[in-house]
Amino acid sequence: MxxxxxxxxxxxxxxxxxxxxxxxxxxxxxxxxxxxxxxxxxxxxxxxxxxxxxxxxxxxxxxxxxxxYVPDHPALGLDSLSEHQASPVQGVVHRYPSKALLLATRSCPVYCRFCTRSYLVGGDTVAVTKAHEAATPNRWQQALDYIRDTPAIEDVVVSGGDAYSLPARHLWPLLQTLLEIEHVRSVRVASKVLAVLPCALLDEDGWSSVLVAAQRLARERRKQFALHTHFNHAREITWVTRLAADALFDRGIKVRNQAVLLRGVNDTPQSLGTLLDALVALNVEPYYVYLHDLVPGSEALRTPLSTAIELEEALRGHTSGFDFPRFVVDLPGGGGKRHVCSFRHYDQGLGVSLFRAPAIDPGRRYYHFDPLPPQAQRPIGIEGLIEAFDNAHSEALAP
Ligand code: SF4
Known part of the structure; x- marks a missing residue:
């Protein structure tokens, strides 16, 4: 570091x-x-x-x-998943009734150029002035009070930022408090450390000892605990990663991976299939493959929805079903994660797909936008795209 x-x-x-x-x-x-x-x-x-x-x-x-560089899509908003709107108190995103996201830190051991939470994570850049509302240790109380006072919350993700940025002396009391809230049934810690600094997990007395203690406490309380990490390509896995993954496995820590589909990185059956095989060999569950969200300055890395659908089709059957990831899209505007094939309608010519998210807002239409083709007229305007889609597919818009 x-x-x-x-x-x-x-x-x-x-x-x-x-x-x-x-x-x-x-x-x-x-x-x-x-x-x-x-x-x-x-x-x-x-x-x-x-x-x-x-x-x-x-x-x-x-x-x-x-x-x-490819110009940003006209649908881009800095907080494209509308996390602000779903934040009842500082540092908590509460979108689904039973699940809460605790934004416990704003920093990470590395910064990915395509970070979904680019509105918040890391310091200001020439292009973006960050929001400053993550719950810092002295502000966690408000976030923890909210979770404690909301019995519907059963599943808490400790994220940010990267939980590795929290020193063990801060992370442990946070996890302990969460696991001692009766209605919290599951705690997940989100960290990319296994992918970008695996040697840090080889020190048994270091940061990972907090995961072990949390795992033990969760088991005593008959609760779930897991580490969620983030590999996107098999080249990120080395002999050091294997040692670190084995150390976590030996100590009983469940690890899941959340990959992001990135053009030129893992958008072919060969590259993504190799990653999935390598994760399974590490005893890391390939939990999610996300479609890349709308993020400023990283349009060149986005793929259309059709790429995810084709990859899922090509790779299904490649591994056992329990080791096969869910291919999901996090809907712009706060519709949450939906399976990539669950659209109501998809117009590949316009690059617009329509989804519903009844658990969040039964009456609302959620649109997803593929990258614009290079020949598209710019500026095309987001209203124009939606209007063209709605006019062409009125039957798909029925509730
Ligand atoms: S590690 Fe995660 S939170 Fe941090 S910059 Fe990368 S994607 Fe964003």
Whole structure:
């Protein structure tokens, strides 16, 4: 962590030395549209193939290039999943009655350029001034009171940000308090540390000892506890990852993966299938594959809904059903996660699909938008897209 690159200037210099002046300049020119701060561990930097960085799947996830820039979709909003609207108190997102998201920190050991929560996570950038409402340790009380006072909440995700950013002395009392709330049946900790700093999990007395203690407490209370992590490509898995995953497995920690579908990273049956196999071999459950959300500056990484549908079709049967991920789309506007095939109608020509989310708002239409084709007229306007879809598919709009 101490040796992480934490500034555009240091990353620029690193790219210039490892690769070329031209690539460093390409990176520097991307900063005007990059919503995420620079922070990369030496471990991640060492995994990038610096002989061919442009095509490298890790470089694509963490280091933007101006030459790859695609203008943002007109439907883009900074908080595209409308988490603000679903936040009853600072640091809590409560969308589904039984589930709450506790935004316990705003920082991460690395910053992914496509972060869904780019409105909140990390420091300000040239492109984005962040919201500042994550629950910090001295503000957790309000969030915990809300969860304690809301008996419908059974499942709590401790996220942010990345829970690894919380020191053990802060994380443990938080998990202990949550697990001692009677109606909370399940606690999940979200951290990318297994993917980006696995050596940190090899110290039995370190951060992972909190997971072990929480796991023990959950078991005593007959509750569920799990670590949710985030691998997107098999190249992120090394011999160190195997040691760390084995250490978690030996100590009884359930680990699930939430991958994001990224163009040029894992959007082929071969690349995604290899990742799923590698996760299963690590005893990590491939829980979700998310369609990439609308995030500023990362339109080049988005895929259409059809890509997820085709990948699911190609890969189903590849592994046992219990090791096969759910392919989901998190609906813009706060409709929550829906299976990619559960649309009411999908117009691939317009790149618009219509979903319903009765558990959240039975009367509302939720639209999802594919990336615009390169030949699309810009600015096309979001109202125009929806109007064209509604006019062409009135039968699909029946409640
Ligand atoms: S680790 Fe997660 S929360 Fe942090 S920047 Fe990456 S996607 Fe966002």
């Amino acid at each position: 101490r040796n992480s690159l934490r500034s555009p200037e240091r990353l620029y210099e690193f790219i210039r030395v490892e690769s070329s002046q031209a690539l460093a300049d390409d990176f520097a020119a991307s900063l005007a549209s990059n919503p995420m701060q620079v922070r990369l561990t030496p471990y991640v930097l060492a995994l990038i193939n610096w002989h061919d960085p442009v095509a490298d799947p890790l470089r694509r996830q963490f280091i933007p290039l101006a030459s790859e």
